[in-house]
Amino acid sequence: MKKTDPRPCEIRISLERSRGELLRAFVREAALLEGAPPSVASLLAEDALCAFTALCALASGHDIADIDVSSSRRDLRCRIRLKGHARFSSIAGALGDLARRDAGLSVRERGVDGFEASFHRGLEAESEAPVSFDPATAPPPAEAPPAGDVSIDLPRREDAAAIARCFLAIYGHNYVHTEVFSPQRCWSRVESGALLPVVARDEKGEVIGHVALERENGAVIAERGEAVVLDSYRGRHLLERMTERLSQEARKLGLTGVYALPVTLHTFSQRNDERAGMPVCAILLGKAPEAAHPKGAPPPTAGQRQSYLLTFRFLAEPPKRAFHAPQAYREIMLGIYESLGVAASPCPPGSPRAGASKTRISIDQRGYGKIEFEEVGLDAGVELAQALQDVCSLGARATQLLARVADPGLPHIVEKARGLGFFFCGVGPAVLDGEDVLMLQYLRDPLDVGKLQLFTDQARRLAAFIADDRASRAP
Numbered sequence: 001m002k003k004t005d006p007r008p009c010e011i012r013i014s015l016e017r018s019r020g021e022l023l024r025a026f027v028r029e030a031a032l033l034e035g036a037p038p039s040v041a042s043l044l045a046e047d048a049l050c051a052f053t054a055l056c057a058l059a060s061g062h063d064i065a066d067i068d069v070s071s072s073r074r075d076l077r078c079r080i081r082l083k084g085h086a087r088f089s090s091i092a093g094a095l096g097d098l099a100r101r102d103a104g105l106s107v108r109e110r111g112v113d114g115f116e117a118s119f120h121r122g123l124e125a126e127s128e129a130p131v132s133f134d135p136a137t138a139p140p141p142a143e144a145p146p147a148g149d150v151s152i153d154l155p156r157r158e159d160a161a162a163i164a165r166c167f168l169a170i171y172g173h174n175y176v177h178t179e180v181f182s183p184q185r186c187w188s189r190v191e192s193g194a195l196l197p198v199v200a201r202d203e204k205g206e207v208i209g210h211v212a213l214e215r216e217n218g219a220v221i222a223e224r225g226e227a228v229v230l231d232s233y234r235g236r237h238l239l240e241r242m243t244e245r246l247s248q249e250a251r252k253l254g255l256t257g258v259y260a261l262p263v264t265l266h267t268f269s270q271r272n273d274e275r276a277g278m279p280v281c282a283i284l285l286g287k288a289p290e291a292a293h294p295k296g297a298p299p300p301t302a303g304q305r306q307s308y309l310l311t312f313r314f315l316a317e318p319p320k321r322a323f324h325a326p327q328a329y330r331e332i333m334l335g336i337y338e339s340l341g342v343a344a345s346p347c348p349p350g351s352p353r354a355g356a357s358k359t360r361i362s363i364d365q366r367g368y369g370k371i372e373f374e375e376v377g378l379d380a381g382v383e384l385a386q387a388l389q390d391v392c393s394l395g396a397r398a399t400q401l402l403a404r405v406a407d408p409g410l411p412h413i414v415e416k417a418r419g420l421g422f423f424f425c426g427v428g429p430a431v432l433d434g435e436d437v438l439m440l441q442y443l444r445d446p447l448d449v450g451k452l453q454l455f456t457d458q459a460r461r462l463a464a465f466i467a468d469d470r471a472s473r474a475p
Helices: 017-033 038-056 085-100 157-171 183-192 238-252 268-275 327-339 380-393 410-419 457-473
Strands: 009-014 064-071 075-083 104-110 114-122 151-153 195-201 207-214 221-229 257-260 280-288 306-314 321-323 344-346 358-363 368-375 398-404 423-432 435-443
Touching (some): 009 017, 038 075, 195 238, 207 238, 221 238, 257 423, 268 306, 280 435, 306 423, 321 435, 327 423, 380 398, 398 410, 410 435
Parallel strands (some): 221 257, 321 344
Antiparallel strands (some): 257 306, 280 306, 280 423, 398 435, 423 435
């Protein structure tokens, strides 16, 4: 039975080893109520026990922990919150075993002295019973598209299995969002409002393409993703037509903009984004493992982790931006804003806030880490060095650094980051609570930017700038 209350399941317990089994039992039962497969619920319960035990080693004997379990379209999440950031912030390195067990991790401070550790597990479709999209029984796609028109509309529940077959036909089981192979779980996200899909149909009404918007709770932007068109229908601008329909639906929701993360293995999605008025504003190097590519496709990026572009489109005329421009990135940031249709101007020189920086670190199950500076303080250099050490110890092979462009301390954190080997990534419009961020990146593995398949001149210029900036940071 799946719970209907949208609030997460919660429990408050003392931070004592003797409470470990109670914690594990709670997390597993709460995960099952969230609709997770038993195998995933058990894994999350073990993750919670591992983290709880590590925290107990640093406890004072009087600490109280709040634990909650929740789920999203993509994953199942458990959070542990308690007071005592100064004592518990060193725990990140001790949680490295979770990353090695394929659990995503996030560690952050809360308020003045609060601490939060959260970890998540992907809701793997393989753990569920197979549906009618087995490759041995699924009908093959047509060799050539019918002569009739293709229509674009919103899907129905009974389309869920056909959507899964489209992804299976193109990607096999290698697609990064494995929930698309579970019609039941995917459709439950549609009903909850977490996912807004659009499909393309042939003249017989069969689904031959799909794309969707995913919106995090409270976010003013949504990701356009889960895009697929059967091979025999490519070249008919179906992805562009589906994207336009999604933009119409996004305006109804009052969203500020739509973004996408097209791959750099080929340029099909990039071409759609260019026609849809979604310019490239960042290149995320090494975001996914090398194996994340369509089935049977010889990847031109063989031998290195996969990289993605960040494209964006404002759904209404954006207000003017003022940003604190680091000298090295002033012109490239102005160029990105111009491509987005944003009137932007650099602020007069500023300085970091006198207080401490506010940061958050996380790492996903694919070895991609993030360090977010919600506020840049005078201690930013020390905080960043420690955060980088933490995400690397947790298994990150590539790491992204984000800081608000309106933060007067932005030039300061950029200077410190470049000293540690970070280099330019791009601009993220409305990413943090509706505010723009500057993104830098750090790589631990070799990656040849020249292997990326890029469609627009703008993307190639940005890639060249990133390559030059990275070379200038090399020891």
